[in-house]
Amino acid sequence: MPLPSRVTLRRMQEDDIPMLLAMESDPEVMRHSTGVKPADEARRQELLAWLREPLTRLGHWAVAIDGAAVGWVSLVPLAGTDSIQLAYRLQRAVWGRGYASQAAKQLCEYAWRELEVAELVAVVWPDNQASVRVLEKLGFTFRTRERHYDRDTFVYALPRPVAESDLSLRP
Numbered sequence: 001m002p003l004p005s006r007v008t009l010r011r012m013q014e015d016d017i018p019m020l021l022a023m024e025s026d027p028e029v030m031r032h033s034t035g036v037k038p039a040d041e042a043r044r045q046e047l048l049a050w051l052r053e054p055l056t057r058l059g060h061w062a063v064a065i066d067g068a069a070v071g072w073v074s075l076v077p078l079a080g081t082d083s084i085q086l087a088y089r090l091q092r093a094v095w096g097r098g099y100a101s102q103a104a105k106q107l108c109e110y111a112w113r114e115l116e117v118a119e120l121v122a123v124v125w126p127d128n129q130a131s132v133r134v135l136e137k138l139g140f141t142f143r144t145r146e147r148h149y150d151r152d153t154f155v156y157a158l159p160r161p162v163a164e165s166d167l168s169l170r171p
Contacts, residue, residue: 007102
């Protein structure tokens with residue numbers, strides 16, 4: 001099997017809005033997320049306002065393959081907790097190629113370098129086995145079942161590596 005193209009992360013930009021709208025309006029992509037959103041002008045304006053929010057060390061990054069954005073990965077506070085959540089979403093056309101794992105790995109490594117957090121968490125719908133595999137590949141382990149985003153979810157956790165040499169996660 002050939003290795004996937006190099007995944008790069010960059011801050012989201014206005015040119016990414018069509019890709020975001022396409023993903024959010026795809027029922028298969030949104031099946032394990034917060035639900036389908038209309039690809040209309042109102043949603044476009046919401047996304048534009050979201051992209052114009054001041055940048056911090058947390059936030060959303062575009063997942064780019066050979067320069068083209070194919071999804072996003074984020075580090076955001078998990079509502080109702082003190083935890084920082086790793087989340088990701090990719091276009092259906094690029095599923096199964098290792099891109100989610102590569103992007104999530106890069107963002108975890110960024111978190112360990114730049115943020116003072118003891119661990120990262122990820123929230124997964126119980127039937128999203130592909131996402132569970134991504135998380136387990138990165139070393140996340142199942143922590144508990146909790147209610148987030150108005151539904152029952154699995155929460156996975158990844159503790160901060162102890163030694164400096166452990167900052168680079170598994171291949």
